[in-house]
Amino acid sequence: MTAAISLRDVRKTFGDFTALKAVSFDIADNEFFTLLGPSGCGKTTLLRLIAGFEGTTGGTIHLYGQEIEGLPPDRRPVNTVFQNYALFPHMTVQENIAFGLQMLKWPRADIAARVAEMVAMVRLGDFVHRKPAQMSGGQQQRVALARAMAPRPKVLLLDEPLSALDLKLRQEMRSELKRLQRETGITFIFVTHDQEEALSMSDRIAVMSAGEVQQIGRPSEIYEHPANRFVADFIGETNLIDATVEAVEGQIVTCRLPDGETVHALANRAASKGQSGTLSIRPERLTITRDPPPGESLKGVLGASTYLGTDTHYEVRLGPNLSLTARMQNAEDAALRLDEGDPVHVSIVAGAARFLVT
Amino acid sequence: MTFDVRRYRGFFGLTMLCLFILYVPLLVVMVYSFNDSRSITNWEGVSLRWYVDVFTGPESEKFKQAAWNSLTIALSAAIVSTTIATAAAIGMVRGGAFRGKSATFALISLPIMVPEIVTAVATLIFFSTIAFPLGTLSILVAHIVFCIPFAYLPISARLQGIEASYEEAAQDLYAGRWATFRHVLFPIMGPGIMSGFLLAFIISLDDFIITNFVKGAGVETLPTAIFGSVKQGIQPNIMALSTLLLLFSIALVTLSYFIGKRGEALQPDRGD
Ligand SMILES: Nc1ncnc2c1ncn2[C@@H]1O[C@H](COP(=O)(O)OP(=O)(O)OP(=O)(O)O)[C@@H](O)[C@H]1O
Ligand SMILES: [Mg+2]
16 A cells, blocks of 8 residues: 655755755545644744755655656645645635536536535535635635635645644644544645644654654553654643663663652663663552552642643652653542642652653 | 824925825816916806816817817727736736846836936837837827836735735636636726726826827827927916816726725735
C-alpha cells in the first residue's frame, strides 16, 4: 500500500532562516493526520510545500508514489482549506463550491449534482445564493470545506480551520470534520496548535518544534509515551522534574529526585546508571491521601488548590526544591477534605511515571 | 482632549474663503450660460440660446469635431493605459522582490511629478526626432503614456489590499494563471481598475498643454478648441460648452464613487 504522502528530508529555507530541517515521514491513505506545534514551528510552511505554493529547498515529496516537485498547485490533486477561508467574495456559495469543478471542466450536469451533494453534506441548503460577506464565520468555514472537497481531492489540507470560531462552534465542527473524513475517506492533513483538538480528532499526530518533527504517533502514544521533554511539556499538563538514574532494570529505572527521594519510572529509551534526565508525571496520575498508602509514596505538605468543577488542582510541596501538581476528581461525598498546610502523602499511579533521557 | 480643528479661530472664515474661490467662478459660468444676452456681463433673462448655439451655431461644426476627437482619444487612451497599468501593478505588487523594484516604481510614478510643460516639450522633440507625423495618432500616443501613472496608482492601491490567498485558492482549485486572473483577481480588482480607467479618461479628456504641443495643424480636442475660441474673446457659448463639460465630469466622478463603494461592500467579513 503506497503512502498518501511521503516526505523525505524535506527542507525549506527563507533567505538564511531555516523553516524546516530535513523532515521525513509518511502519511497513510485515509488517515486523519495532524501537524501540531507552537506558533512559528513550520506547520503552514509544510502544508504550503505539499500544496505547491512554495518550492522545497531540498528533499522530495511523493503523492501516492508520484513525485510532485515542480508541479504547480493547479496540477496537484490536493485541495486546501485556508485559515482565513479565502472564499471568493464576488461569488455566491454555490459559485464558490462549483469553481474547482468548472476549472476541471466537469460537465455542467455533474457540477450541479456535485454542488448539491456538497451543500447537503455541510448543511448549507438555505445559503446557496448568499455571498460570503453575508454569512457567519462558522458558515463561511463550511463553505470553504465544501469548496475544497468538491473536486474529490486525494488529500485535503486544513490550516487551522477552526481557530477563528468560538469554543462551542469549534467543538461542533470537530465532530463534523471527523464525520466528513470518515464518510469520504479522503486523507486529511490538519494543522493546529491546539493540542486538545489534535488529541480528539487525529489518527496520528506529528508534534513539531522549530522546523523539526519531535514525535509521530497515535494520540495515546504521544500522551502516554512522550519521546522527549518538549513533547511531554507541550501535550497536556505534566510535572517535569530533573532526575538522575540510580538503578536500571530493563525498561524501568529508579531515579533520584533533587531532594533525595527515589521514584520508579519507565524510560523512553535505554538508560544507564548515573545518567541525568527528566521525570514526567501527569497531574491526574497522582493521588493524594492523608494516611500513607500501601507501596511507594512521597511525603509533603499541601499548598494552594484550585477548584475546576469536575476536578481540583492541588499544589504539594515535597521539599525545598520540589513541588508537584496533582489533579483529583471532585467526588460527591468528599471524604477527602484537604486544607492548605495539611501533611499529605502523594502516590504515583502504577506505571505512570516517565523518565526522559536528555 | 481630542484635537478638533473646528475650535480654532479663523477656521470657519478660511474654509468659506477657499470654497468661495473654488466654486464661485464655476457658479458664475453655470449661471451666465443661461443668460439671454450677447454680452457676458449683462444679465438679460433666462434662455437656452447658447446651448442651442453650441450645437447649431457657427462654431458648432468645430466643437462637434473636437468633442468627437476628445472622446475617442480619451476612450482609447484610457483603455490602453489601464491595460498597461493593470499588468504593471500585478507585476509590481505580486512579482515578489526583484532588483530595481523601487526604481521601477519611481519610473512609473515620476510623470505625475514632472511639470507638464516639460513633458510636452520633450514629447514634441521626441516625435519630431523620429519624424512621427503630428495628428490624432500623436495625441493618442502621448495621452496613453502620460495616463499610465494615473491609472496605475488606484489599481496598485487596490491590489495591495487584496490578500494573495484568493489567488492561491484559485490555483489550488485547478485554475491556471489566466483563469485565476480572469475569474478571481480581475473581478476583485474591478473597482480599482474602473477608478484607474475613469481617472485616465478624465485626465486625457481634460488635457490641454501636451495636446496643444503635439496635435499638429487642423486637429483639435475640446480643450484646444475652447482655447482657440476664447483667444478671440469670450463668447457666452463657451460658458454653455464649459457647463456641459463640467456636468459630464461630475457624472463620471459620481460613477467612479459608486463603483468604489460597491467594491468595499464586496470585502468579505472574516467572521472573527
Ligand atoms: N515567506 C516567508 N519568508 C520568510 N520567513 C517565512 C516565510 N514564511 C514563513 N516564514 C518563517 O518560517 C517560520 C515558520 O512559519 P510557519 O508559517 O510555517 O509557522 P506555523 O507553524 O504555521 O505557525 P502558526 O501556528 O503561527 O501559523 C516562521 O518563523 C516564519 O517567520
Ligand atoms: Mg500557520
